[in-house]
Amino acid sequence: MDCLRCAYCNICPIYRIEGWESVSPRGKIQLLDKKLSNRLVKDFYKCTVCGLCEVVCQSKLELTRIWEENRAKLVKSKKYMPAHKKIADAVLLYGNPYAAEQEARVLLNSPSNVLYFAGCMANFKVKNIAECTVKVLKLLGLEFKVAGKSEVCCGSTMLRTGFIDVAEKLFLKNVKNWQKMNVEKIITSCPGCYRTIKSNYPKIAEKKKIDFNFEVVHITQFLERELKKLDLKLGTVTYHDPCHLGRHSKVYEEPRNILKKIGYKIIEMERNRDFSICCGAGGGLRAQFPEISEKITLERILEAESTGAETLVTSCPFCVYQFSKVSRLKVRDVVEEVYSSMREVELKI
Amino acid sequence: MYEFPNVRVEVDPEVCKLYRFDLLKVPKPFSAFIRTPLAVFQPENVKDLLEILKFAKKRNLPLIPRGAATSAYGGVVPLKRSLIVDMNRMKNFEVENGKLIAESGAVWFEIERKINKKGYALRVYPTSALVSTVGGWIAQNGYGIGSLAYGSIAENVEWLEVVDFEGLKKVSGDELKFYVGAYGTTGIIVKACVKLRKNNPLGVEAFETSIDKAVEKIDNAYHAAYKNAEKKIFLLAREDGESNDLGLKAWKERFFPLTGYKSTFSNFSEVIVPIESVVDFLSEVEKISKHYQVNFARGEATILIILQSRNILKALKIIKIAEKYNGRPFGTGIFFKRKDKDFWDFKKKIDPKDLLNPKKLKGNLILNFAGLIAWIA
Ligand SMILES: Cc1cc2nc3c(=O)[nH]c(=O)nc-3n(C[C@H](O)[C@H](O)[C@H](O)COP(=O)(O)OP(=O)(O)OC[C@H]3O[C@@H](n4cnc5c(N)ncnc54)[C@H](O)[C@@H]3O)c2cc1C
Ligand code: SF4
Numbered sequence: 001m002d003c004l005r006c007a008y009c010n011i012c013p014i015y016r017i018e019g020w021e022s023v024s025p026r027g028k029i030q031l032l033d034k035k036l037s038n039r040l041v042k043d044f045y046k047c048t049v050c051g052l053c054e055v056v057c058q059s060k061l062e063l064t065r066i067w068e069e070n071r072a073k074l075v076k077s078k079k080y081m082p083a084h085k086k087i088a089d090a091v092l093l094y095g096n097p098y099a100a101e102q103e104a105r106v107l108l109n110s111p112s113n114v115l116y117f118a119g120c121m122a123n124f125k126v127k128n129i130a131e132c133t134v135k136v137l138k139l140l141g142l143e144f145k146v147a148g149k150s151e152v153c154c155g156s157t158m159l160r161t162g163f164i165d166v167a168e169k170l171f172l173k174n175v176k177n178w179q180k181m182n183v184e185k186i187i188t189s190c191p192g193c194y195r196t197i198k199s200n201y202p203k204i205a206e207k208k209k210i211d212f213n214f215e216v217v218h219i220t221q222f223l224e225r226e227l228k229k230l231d232l233k234l235g236t237v238t239y240h241d242p243c244h245l246g247r248h249s250k251v252y253e254e255p256r257n258i259l260k261k262i263g264y265k266i267i268e269m270e271r272n273r274d275f276s277i278c279c280g281a282g283g284g285l286r287a288q289f290p291e292i293s294e295k296i297t298l299e300r301i302l303e304a305e306s307t308g309a310e311t312l313v314t315s316c317p318f319c320v321y322q323f324s325k326v327s328r329l330k331v332r333d334v335v336e337e338v339y340s341s342m343r344e345v346e347l348k349i
Numbered sequence: 350m351y352e353f354p355n356v357r358v359e360v361d362p363e364v365c366k367l368y369r370f371d372l373l374k375v376p377k378p379f380s381a382f383i384r385t386p387l388a389v390f391q392p393e394n395v396k397d398l399l400e401i402l403k404f405a406k407k408r409n410l411p412l413i414p415r416g417a418a419t420s421a422y423g424g425v426v427p428l429k430r431s432l433i434v435d436m437n438r439m440k441n442f443e444v445e446n447g448k449l450i451a452e453s454g455a456v457w458f459e460i461e462r463k464i465n466k467k468g469y470a471l472r473v474y475p476t477s478a479l480v481s482t483v484g485g486w487i488a489q490n491g492y493g494i495g496s497l498a499y500g501s502i503a504e505n506v507e508w509l510e511v512v513d514f515e516g517l518k519k520v521s522g523d524e525l526k527f528y529v530g531a532y533g534t535t536g537i538i539v540k541a542c543v544k545l546r547k548n549n550p551l552g553v554e555a556f557e558t559s560i561d562k563a564v565e566k567i568d569n570a571y572h573a574a575y576k577n578a579e580k581k582i583f584l585l586a587r588e589d590g591e592s593n594d595l596g597l598k599a600w601k602e603r604f605f606p607l608t609g610y611k612s613t614f615s616n617f618s619e620v621i622v623p624i625e626s627v628v629d630f631l632s633e634v635e636k637i638s639k640h641y642q643v644n645f646a647r648g649e650a651t652i653l654i655i656l657q658s659r660n661i662l663k664a665l666k667i668i669k670i671a672e673k674y675n676g677r678p679f680g681t682g683i684f685f686k687r688k689d690k691d692f693w694d695f696k697k698k699i700d701p702k703d704l705l706n707p708k709k710l711k712g713n714l715i716l717n718f719a720g721l722i723a724w725i726a
Contacts, residue, residue: 004372004374004607005370005371005372005374005418006372006419006477006607007372007417007418007419007477007480007481008477008479008480010417010480011479011480019357019391019435019437019438020359020364020389021364021367021368022361022363022364022367027367030367030370031367036363037361037363039361039363039364040363040364043364056479058605058607058608059607060608270462
């Protein structure tokens with residue numbers, strides 16, 4: 001079915017801020033396959049690829065796929081955004097988008113065939129998440145390893161911004177490394193890595209005729225199963241659904257169940273689950289359009305504050321990093337909460 | 350080059366082109382009449398609006414107010430090189446003495462979410478409430494959720510603030526008819542005072558049943574709708590009533606009237622028919638399409654018929670059938686004529702040069718189309 005021009009997708013938070021149809025999903029759909037001026041190209045990239053438009057689309061169009069495929073077409077004709085190109089160059093050269101020393105990545109040797117894939121954000125920017133995850137997995141008695149400097153960026157940002165070739169190169173490096181390390185199962189911290197490895201990697205593998213037999217879980221899926229009820233008398237939290245985990249992977253209840261298990265009361269934000277809005281960091285928006293990105297972040301923070309909850313919890317290092325910059329509320333990853341709760345129980349014992 | 354008012358404005362022709370359309374799929378022969386706007390303004394207050402109006406008057410340029418452009422009647426489609434006045438930056442609202450006072454760019458469902466927390470609820474809102482605006486729905490005089498209990502939006506507007514070439518005016522009482530359902534041809538709605546109801550919880554039930562049985566059950570309900578799509582579902586919402594699972598699902602889906610049909614569709618026709626004729630009208634219409642949605646209102650029903658073909662003549666045929674049953678088209682906009690003489694006298698007085706959303710409500714496009722067919726023939 002074609003676009004009906006019903007405008008439902010104009011609930012897009014970026015359109016709400018910018019206000020011009022060229023930024024709206026409805027406007028962009030009218031421009032597909034047309035020759036775009038520089039202005040229109042720039043507007044086309046004003047999108048976090050959060051998928052909210054797809055949830056409300058009356059024509060059931062696969063809008064996320066449409067945005068990603070059309071960004072790839074733009075990149076092919078050299079119409080990319082400078083900040084995205086900078087990330088592409090950095091991941092190829094350094095293995096991470098921050099041009100950081102790869103040695104800083106968490107390393108844990110073990111004969112186990114379970115790999116904890118922390119991802120770039122948790123390794124370099126919000127290290128506490130990676131460290132807490134390692135500690136929690138150890139407390140739960142899991143045998144696992146972490147790849148250290150041989151782990152490279154999963155390529156999620158590259159896939160979202162249209163740099164498919166770069167993402168494919170990163171795929172090859174990671175998959176070869178996992179094969180060498182005898183990995184069978186992968187646990188990720190970052191919903192972006194999770195979606196990329198779970199949904200995009202098998203397609204790249206098929207295209208490249210490479211075997212891909214890795215089981216992937218997000219840490220919240222693992223913890224929901226493995227964590228015992230702690231029933232601590234903790235306060236109130238509100239939970240932000242990260243786009244890659246929620247809308248794109250339909251993991252909504254697991255993180256909430258973990259929070260309830262450890263003893264939190266959840267107060268939902270008005271827009272939750274499939275109607276959650278992006279933290280503002282996704283799809284290369286923060287890198288190229290920081291001012292729009294910050295406005296979305298602020299909007300979400302205000303929504304979180306209005307719940308009256310004491311803490312804003314999410315399950316994504318990107319969201320934690322993004323929110324922490326402006327939030328007056330305490331911002332935590334689910335895993336950080338799990339770790340401190342497990343410690344509390346341990347201390348009581 | 351024009352000297353534009355000191356207001357948020359876009360003049361890039363590529364961007365302006367995106368302001369040529371709304372939901373209406375303009376049939377091919379008609380697209381020749383559509384013009385690209387000269388500029389799109391986004392006023393943020395009355396001062397901005399007055400500046401735009403002054404500029405338009407001085408330059409003899411047509412103005413088209415625009416909300417979310419979700420209408421299916423081409424109200425925002427420029428039939429002359431025009432200035433678009435996009436109201437989306439004027440969206441503040443508050444509840445005052447139990448009434449809603451909202452700027453015209455406010456989005457219905459955003460209002461509903463906020464006022465519900467204060468113990469109030471909208472009496473009526475369109476099923477496009479997730480994105481459509483206060484000004485747009487009033488300018489189109491729509492029917493929607495709650496119209497069974499509270500009628501069309503016209504019956505729920507207490508006063509309006511509008512701007513035209515003479516300045517800012519407050520309009521109430523009988524004069525409202527010159528603005529409600531006027532598609533922005535007599536002025537730009539700035540603010541509206543709308544009646545609310547107490548946020549009493551609604552019980553929502555739905556059943557699989559036939560349309561004739563459904564019609565018998567609507568008495569005293571807040572809202573009733575019948576959708577003939579994959580299944581025949583009758584939704585009934587009552588204050589303090591019971592809910593069932595199917596009802597909760599249908600209620601959640603009330604914002605998606607265009608989804609759930611067996612096959613894809615290319616076009617639709619929308620009419621208002623007296624309640625007593627709904628069943629007969631639909632049994633005749635079913636020969637053209639079996640897919641439709643009925644929203645009940647006071648003494649009448651709005652009926653959306655989904656068509657598999659883009660053939661405009663089929664859509665017109667449905668309107669003819671509705672007229673046979675004392676019905677009428679749901680809207681006017683680009684296609685149909687507003688017939689009340691005092692409206693046109695008022696329009697002439699307020700806007701003698703036809704600069705406010707020109708060529709609308711005159712049935713022009715149909716005339717043009719008929720002319721085109723005659724010419725081809
Ligand atoms: C999925 C879907 C469901 C819908 N459901 C309903 C429904 O239940 N009931 C219903 O009645 N309609 C419905 N509609 C049609 C449409 O959404 C409504 O009429 C809507 O309220 C129009 O609002 P808008 O902001 O989109 O107005 P627009 O389409 O932008 O404008 C409509 C007309 O109003 C004029 N206008 C806009 N703002 C102003 C202003 N401030 N001052 C003066 N004139 C102005 C425009 O020039 C135009 O002529 C539906 C549409 C869709 C796509
Ligand atoms: S929601 Fe879907 S059908 Fe409606 S305008 Fe957006 S893309 Fe088109």
